[in-house]
Amino acid sequence: MTLVFQPRDDVLSWGRAHRGRQSLGRPADASELRAWAAVDKGPRLARGLGRSYGDSGLHAEGRLIDMTGLDRFRSFDAKTGLLRAQAGLSLATLLKVTAPQGWFVPVTPGTRHVTLGGAVAHDVHGKNHSWAGTFGRHVRALSLLRSDRGLIEITPQSDPELFAATVGGMGLTGLIVEVTLQLTAIASTDLVVETLPLGGLDDFFALNLQSLERFEQTVAWIDCAQRGSKLGLGVYTRANWATDGGCVAQGDRRGPSLPFEAPSFALNRVSLSLFNQAYRAVQLARPRRARLAYGDVFYPLDAVQNWNRLYGRSGFYQYQSVVPHQGGREALADMLRIIGRSGEGSPLVVLKSFGALASPGMLSFPRPGYTLALDFRNRGQATQALLARLDEVVRAAKGALYPAKDGRMPRDMFELSFPQAQRFLTYRDPACGSDFLTRMGL
Numbered sequence: 001m002t003l004v005f006q007p008r009d010d011v012l013s014w015g016r017a018h019r020g021r022q023s024l025g026r027p028a029d030a031s032e033l034r035a036w037a038a039v040d041k042g043p044r045l046a047r048g049l050g051r052s053y054g055d056s057g058l059h060a061e062g063r064l065i066d067m068t069g070l071d072r073f074r075s076f077d078a079k080t081g082l083l084r085a086q087a088g089l090s091l092a093t094l095l096k097v098t099a100p101q102g103w104f105v106p107v108t109p110g111t112r113h114v115t116l117g118g119a120v121a122h123d124v125h126g127k128n129h130s131w132a133g134t135f136g137r138h139v140r141a142l143s144l145l146r147s148d149r150g151l152i153e154i155t156p157q158s159d160p161e162l163f164a165a166t167v168g169g170m171g172l173t174g175l176i177v178e179v180t181l182q183l184t185a186i187a188s189t190d191l192v193v194e195t196l197p198l199g200g201l202d203d204f205f206a207l208n209l210q211s212l213e214r215f216e217q218t219v220a221w222i223d224c225a226q227r228g229s230k231l232g233l234g235v236y237t238r239a240n241w242a243t244d245g246g247c248v249a250q251g252d253r254r255g256p257s258l259p260f261e262a263p264s265f266a267l268n269r270v271s272l273s274l275f276n277q278a279y280r281a282v283q284l285a286r287p288r289r290a291r292l293a294y295g296d297v298f299y300p301l302d303a304v305q306n307w308n309r310l311y312g313r314s315g316f317y318q319y320q321s322v323v324p325h326q327g328g329r330e331a332l333a334d335m336l337r338i339i340g341r342s343g344e345g346s347p348l349v350v351l352k353s354f355g356a357l358a359s360p361g362m363l364s365f366p367r368p369g370y371t372l373a374l375d376f377r378n379r380g381q382a383t384q385a386l387l388a389r390l391d392e393v394v395r396a397a398k399g400a401l402y403p404a405k406d407g408r409m410p411r412d413m414f415e416l417s418f419p420q421a422q423r424f425l426t427y428r429d430p431a432c433g434s435d436f437l438t439r440m441g442l
């Protein structure tokens, strides 16, 4: 059967700021994918669940291969936690099967609606970077469908260079068909969570220092509308897996869906400030120590479907940077000052730290330091100018920006962020490209 591609105007990135026509085909299974690949050597890019914010998952000049039809488990050893599955399997479906049996993904992003292929292709990180590093560190093998070499199996030992290019490689080294992943044993599907107030940035650094060794999961939420002595006001959360209670099935708890794009006035300086005050109060009203299901700890945003429509028709940009420990405190303060003065920013501002565990990919984003992530409603030129000011701070601090979240970084920021970019390009599948790569002029 021939794979059918259709022109689509509704295939967007999560930030919804990039619009245009994409040609999308969805193979129902691996044999349909392989049959297509045997005859079509034209430009292509794999697509997962479209949770990347910018244009790394789009390819206007080629064909987008929706990989979500390849979502079968291949094997799972409940004694060792070694899993082999097709790359279109979502973490949500994976966890429904493995979590009740006592196995969790070693690293999870802030949504479970990502595919294994997408998690590898951006070498995603979680709230446990100091303990587990990135997702790619736990990948034992990949099967990769390339336009020039066909279907090949690679491991970190068999082909270390191509493996390092593929982990974090934004789908540009070929279509990942299957992933072998080592899961992590858990004794309970709950976590014991502590929620603490942050009076400012100094509190963050002090709490973080005393928490990183004792707590596997750590993250801070920051009120970006605050300025002056309240700069960095927020909430710090730290958690460990519970050691008792056993593992039970947890539903997706998919809540309401935002039915339409919010009008552009819905998110402004006043509503942002009010939301932030209310959010902080609700968080801190919880008992300081609580036992929570993993879905509530890792995936609170999944409770509102299509929350990305909140930013209106023009969409939004996420800005996620990492700055080194040395000089990081000043850089974070500078960025928060710039954001506070602008009156822009989002209710969802996350500050985390990355530890020393090396990332395996040539284009992996995590490296030791502090990472700050927040959304900006797309207000055109004004937003571009604001983000360019943040670039200056990141540049001066010798930091980096995260391509999974990016829809606008200039090429020099990309090259500064990823000194191995030219080496990476030698491993690119000649047929693979993306709107991100085109934008970089590479």
Ligand SMILES: Cc1cc2nc3c(=O)[nH]c(=O)nc-3n(C[C@H](O)[C@H](O)[C@H](O)COP(=O)(O)OP(=O)(O)OC[C@H]3O[C@@H](n4cnc5c(N)ncnc54)[C@H](O)[C@@H]3O)c2cc1C
Pocket: 014, 045, 046, 047, 048, 049, 050, 051, 052, 053, 056, 057, 058, 067, 087, 088, 108, 109, 110, 111, 113, 114, 115, 116, 117, 118, 119, 121, 122, 123, 124, 125, 126, 169, 170, 171, 172, 174, 175, 176, 177, 301, 404, 405, 434
């Ligand atoms: C609410 C939310 C929270 C998030 N939190 C985090 C976080 O905490 N940490 C973090 O690191 N990221 C986070 N992300 C980003 C997200 O984890 C990544 O963007 C991830 O890559 C999305 O996976 P996806 O399946 O949706 O892939 P897509 O967004 O569809 O594609 C992403 C990239 O993967 C490639 N790709 C997808 N499938 C394949 C395949 N089978 N073979 C080859 N390449 C493939 C695509 O070509 C593209 O380059 C978050 C995103 C959201 C929306």
